[in-house]
Amino acid sequence: MRICIIGGGLTGLSAAYYLSRTYSVDVLEASAETGGLLSSSPVHDTNIERYYHHCFSGDAHLLALMDELGLAADLTWLNGSTGYFSEGRIYPLTTPFEILRYPLLTLRDKIRLGLLTLRAGKYRASSYDDMTADAFILDTCGRHAYDSFFAPLLRSKFGDWRHEVSAAWLISRIAIRSDRGPQGERLGYLRHGYQSLITALSDAVRRNGGAIHTGIPAHALEKTEEGTWMVNGAPYDAVVSTVRPSILTSLGGPSLPEIPYQGAACVTMGLSRDVLQGIYWVNVKDEAPYGAVIGHTNFAPFEWYGEHIVYLASYFRDRLPEGHEERMITDFCNRFSVSRDEIRWHYMTTDTAAGPVYTTGYRNLIPPYEVDGLYCAGMFSSPNYPERSMEGSVAAAQAVAETITSREASRD
Template identity: 50%
Template sequence: MHICVIGGGLAGLTAALRLSESHEVTILERGEVAGGCLSSYNLPAYAIESLYHHCFSGDDRLFSLLEECDLLSDLEWLKGSTGYLVNQRIYPLTTPLQILRYPLLTLFEKIRLGLFVLGSRSADPEVLDSVTAKDYCIERLGDRIYSSFFEPLLSSKFGERKDEVSAAWLVSRISIRSDRGPGGERLGYLKGGYIRLINALLSKLTATGCRIEMGHPVVSAYPDDGGWVVDGTRYDCIISTLSPQETARICSVPLKPLPYQGAACLTLGTPIDPTNGIYWVNMGDPAPYGAVITHTNLVPSDRYGEHIVYIASYFSDSPPENCENVFLSDFCTRFGLQREQILWHHLRIEPNAGPVYVTGYKTMMPEPNPVPGLFIAGMFSIENYPERSMEGSIKAGEDIARRVMEWSYI
């Protein structure tokens, strides 16, 4: 059986890997490099992900895939710190003592917040799919705790759509990030970057005879005599890892669109640590971006010879106008850097960075096999609900491959 995989991100590569040993597989990827949202910039001295990434202690499928690629021993566990920038000052909120010292909440509010977090870890996301995170927080904590603690988090992840996000996403987020010690959150990062995982998958796929076509955006696909024709080539079936609306447009099938958002992420190098040792800073003050992530406050900067910073913003329809210059100008002013201290910078605009987990999202997810011979999987799949991750994308890829193999035996 000849299978076409549309999209060379983590879900597509994983699905292709599981199928290529027993079937002929072709991957069509619109970008010039593989990896999708896990792709990297190749700089002169090192490679770095174009969008920030780390993993969590419960990511078992990721660990299995790393072991399969002989990379698991290079996964290291580091301490992730967090903070809020409010009133032009960064407040660290990593340790219990730092949270106790946070001046924008009273001691009683901090106790309420702590009990809320503990209780949310055991909450059932399915029950909360119809409740907004905003209402969930305000009902249990009040406006002040919500606006000073949770609203910046929602803004950094969902931008102007923050008020639509379900409480299912919030409690899942709290649960997945519950591996904490006195010194901070335990986060995983692959030495040398996740480009090593992508390259290992490409090497394995090439060894099985899988054909990988980079720079190939799919224009059209249609059913034909029990199979599918994709850009003039006939296949027995298709796996699309694109958003449902993109798959519907290309394949002319009735798939209900899901709420998606785009990302504008500026990555830069600088000799200065702009966030005072803190890995992830959410913007509590008004800013043209939602978060500043200093990668080298998670991974030691001496591995790179400089600090690496991500400036992250999400959008619904189109990216902010002239966002590269706007981000740079605001960042330098707000964090006290001179423009010449920005050694390099790259902007990535990703129109379909991921779904927005609005209320009712669980009922919107499409079937994985909506029409004969067409299979769909990716960030929108049940495996990535209600929080997308590398783990979820690997699960989605492996599970859709299993469905294809079962279908091929019918």
């Protein structure tokens, strides 16, 4: 059986890994390299992700995959601290004492927010799919907490979509972030970056006899009279698409619901000093061309890199504004009192379809793993609802591989 996998990101490579153990697999990746949103760039003697990443202790599928690939010894558990930047100041929000001292919320706000955090894991998030995050926050935490704490986060994350985002996403986000001790969240990172996961997957696929073709996008799909598919004119017994559903439809695939996606633009910088007071993740309350500043070397050890690595994270809809990289860097320098000569290097990475936007009613848009004889898995799949993650991508890959295997077994 010959299978074509469209897309060489984490879902595509994971699906190829599971399927290549039994079948002949071809992976088509439009970019010059595999990895997708998990791709990396070389920094000195190691690699750094173009978009910030970490994993969680509950990521069962991802951790099992790392173990199978011999990466378990490289997985390091670290503490992720958090803060909020407002009006020229960083407010640490990692420990209970720091949260109690935070002056921009009232004591009543903090109590209600604390109760929401404690209860988040007990909510059935999917049952709130038709309720907006706005309505949920106003109901559980009140107007002041919404205006002073949540509204800036939703604005920076979703922009014009912020009032359409579902409470299901918010509840899931709070629940996954509530697993923390006195020193912050317990988060996982690979010693040599997640490029080692992409490399290990690619190597395993090739050892199994699979082929990975980079720089070759899928540009045409055609269903044959026998019910199989042609991809770029080549015949396959099965096709797994990991790309955005609307793109699959435009290539000639089945008609799928339109899932809203947003783009991401991330500036990565090497700095000569730490400007975040040792904090890993700093959300920006004030309006800015980015929503968060991520101090990677306040999470992963500074000694691994020999300089301070920082991400500026922003999202956009439809088209990235011209001059966005310079605008982000200029704002960062002004806001965090950084001189240009302290920035040793920088680059911006963009993706116009970085991830789904979990608007109300999103649950009804999720396609099944098999549609009209073609298989689909990716950030749009059910394991990535109502919050996308590396774990969800690996789980979706495993599920679609099992769907194909079961389908073939039933035909024998």
